[in-house]
Amino acid sequence: MSQAIKIARWAAKTLETKNTCLIRTHVSLAVRICIAAREEGLKLTGATFMGGGEPPTPAKIAHITHIGARWIPTYFFTEVGAVGIGCAQPFDENDLHFFKDAFALIQLPSPVPGSNIVVDAFCFTTLLPSAPKIMLNVAIDDYGMIERRTCHCPLEGYGFTEHLCHVRSFHKLTGEGVTLVGSEMLHILEEVLPARFGGSPLNYQLLEEEDEQGFTRLSLLVSPSLGAIDEEALISTVMESLKQSSVAADLARAIWNQAKILRVKRMEPLWTLRGKLMPLHLTKGQKLPIEKGEKK
Ligand SMILES: [Zn+2]
Incomplete structure (x- = not known):
């Protein structure tokens, strides 16, 4: 992931001779490649990125099209x-x-x-x-x-x-293309963290949001009422617990870790308008559509 520029350079070089190239990857990684290319002044006109695994939001796709490439979504299990x-x-x-x-x-x-x-x-x-x-x-x-x-x-x-x-x-969170089973994170937020750092499940929340560049960011909200907390220890506790819970969670942990997308924010967890506290709060792609399309 830290080598995105190498892929960007390869793509730019391939485009010079072949006018086209295809890179299969998750959308967040495609965005990393495109940002790396832009920072080095490379054009990727003619390149195609193709992948699935997380919602290709307008903010992410804008990074890809801005540099002349295009995105083709796939949907697979x-x-x-x-x-x-x-x-x-x-x-x-x-x-x-x-x-x-x-x-x-x-x-x-x-x-x-x-x-x-x-x-x-x-x-x-x-x-x-x-x-x-x-x-x-x-x-x-x-x-x-x-x-x-x-x-x-x-x-x-x-x-x-x-x-x-x-x-x-x-009911999964997606971050950097890896889906993490919600129940595993719930256990960490509601049991592991309160046991180690005090407070209750109401003091912790995982917030998925998109930053200015379109990257998925995960913020671990911790109520300021808990006083001073070693934030590094908090993150490593989450990472360690993910490592132990399942192979999928461990994979998510590895990618989160590498991309450094999990950060601690000292603020009160967000409540829904109906007065509920959802341990996993999504601000990205809000509005869960209830309308129906034409059925087969
Ligand atoms: Zn069509």
């Missing part, structure tokens, strides 16, 4: 592979064509844990005998809209007429 790919005439940064030859998709109204918000969760069913795993209406914690729309791109020509839009994960 480890278990079954790609379920969608970016439209060539996109409506927004994450306009995907749904692979309806390989999957069926329905939506199930599902409550977001720790809130009274209901979202239309995606439930996928595999259709092909070649699917690596059989899934039958499996909810994968994502929600969004399904719509049939004419875009006149080649994928539509192949019969992929359904678009998936505004896809978000609803």
Whole structure:
């Protein structure tokens, strides 16, 4: 990650001779490469970044297009592979064509844990005998809209007429492309930290927000009422606990650590308008859409 400039230089050099190049990576890492390129005055016109794993927000994509490159979103799960790919005439940064030859998709109204918000969760069913795993209406914690729309791109020509839009994960946090299971973080916020640093679960909160450059930042909010706290010890306690909880959490920890995206903020945790305190508070991509798209 600290070597983003090397990839930027490679891309610029490749573009000189071949006029095009493809880099597959998560959007946050693509942004790092583009910022590194810009800082060194490199142009990446003709480069394509392609990936998934976290919402490609307008702020992030602006960094990519600003330097002449483009972003193609993909949507896939480890278990079954790609379920969608970016439209060539996109409506927004994450306009995907749904692979309806390989999957069926329905939506199930599902409550977001720790809130009274209901979202239309995606439930996928595999259709092909070649699917690596059989899934039958499996909810994968994502929600969004399904719509049939004419875009006149080649994928539509192949019969992929359904678009998936505004896809978000609803009870995971995403940071630098790694999803972290919410329950593991909840345990840390509600049990590990109060036990070690005092206070109660109400004094700690993880806030996901986007900084001025479009990077995902995670702030660990700690109530000032707890008095002086060794912030370094706090961060290392979180990192250590993540390391112990699961392989996925440990991977997230490694990336957070490397990208230094977790920081401590001394302020009171944020409460919802309805008077709830959600241990994981998202300010990025707010407005959980409840409206429905045209269903299949
Ligand atoms: Zn299209």
